[in-house]
Amino acid sequence: MPTEMEDYLFDLRGYLILEQALSAGEVDELNERLDRLFASREPSDPNLNPKKGYENFGRSLGDIVECGEPFERLIDHPSWTDHLHRYIGGEDRPILEACSAIFRGRDQASRLHSGAHKRRMYTQFRYHNNEFRCGEINIMIALNDWRPGDGATMVVPGSHKSNIIHPAFATPAHKPGGSLDTVEGAVEVLMNAGDALLFVDCMAHGSGKRVNPGVRRSILYRYGPRWQTYQPNRDLMDRLTPERRAFMNV
Numbered sequence: 001m002p003t004e005m006e007d008y009l010f011d012l013r014g015y016l017i018l019e020q021a022l023s024a025g026e027v028d029e030l031n032e033r034l035d036r037l038f039a040s041r042e043p044s045d046p047n048l049n050p051k052k053g054y055e056n057f058g059r060s061l062g063d064i065v066e067c068g069e070p071f072e073r074l075i076d077h078p079s080w081t082d083h084l085h086r087y088i089g090g091e092d093r094p095i096l097e098a099c100s101a102i103f104r105g106r107d108q109a110s111r112l113h114s115g116a117h118k119r120r121m122y123t124q125f126r127y128h129n130n131e132f133r134c135g136e137i138n139i140m141i142a143l144n145d146w147r148p149g150d151g152a153t154m155v156v157p158g159s160h161k162s163n164i165i166h167p168a169f170a171t172p173a174h175k176p177g178g179s180l181d182t183v184e185g186a187v188e189v190l191m192n193a194g195d196a197l198l199f200v201d202c203m204a205h206g207s208g209k210r211v212n213p214g215v216r217r218s219i220l221y222r223y224g225p226r227w228q229t230y231q232p233n234r235d236l237m238d239r240l241t242p243e244r245r246a247f248m249n250v
């Protein structure tokens with residue numbers, strides 16, 4: 001279970017740094033796998049190329065959990081499993097919603113996005129009766145050391161509870177190619193290889209622009225509450241109109 005201090009800091013800031021969440025051996029194995037995976041993809045592979053508006057994000061390889069046992073081990077890694085249960089909360093068990101490896105090179109960045117003002121289901125942060133109920137918890141793993149200028153994740157602490165949109169959403173920081181380098185209140189999350197950043201997705205975040213040579217290496221696993229229970233059978237799904245199918249949980 002997270003400690004009392006972790007609960008306090010997570011509630012206050014919206015994030016925690018889990019130091020040495022992965023061992024040096026685990027980091028080496030993941031890096032080795034990723035080197036081979038990235039090298040085996042054609043540069044035109046759509047899975048390697050970020051979607052429209054995120055062209056400057058870096059190289060990203062989606063559904064990475066399907067790429068071997070070292071990635072499967074991350075699903076319920078002991079360094080964060082209890083935190084996921086605590087922060088997603090209640091009887092809603094955490095499920096993996098998305099996962100990717102992100103390599104960020106020179107001049108690349110993740111622009112400012114998310115924030116409590118959005119009020120979407122997955123950008124929710126709630127706390128009631130000593131229970132957290134977060135719509136999405138992210139685990140961002142550093143696979144090499146992240147130092148100033150490396151394109152590290154940047155967060156706006158406390159913005160998961162903000163009622164007011166950050167004024168920087170009206171600036172180039174939020175536009176394609178933007179970064180959080182000059183965003184008021186944003187902090188750069190510097191980590192050592194093997195550390196993991198746990199954060200609630202409704203905290204405003206993105207990254208600094210990488211200005212150093214080399215590549216920032218990372219893996220991102222996103223979890224949310226599974227609260228739908230009814231799963232329709234295949235026969236029913238085959239019969240339904242596309243409009244009706246769109247209402248079903250598959």
Ligand SMILES: O=C(O)CCC(=O)C(=O)O
Nearest residue numbers: 102110152153205206207
């Ligand atoms: O790449 C990063 O450091 C941040 C990733 C991010 O902002 C996101 O995927 O939502």
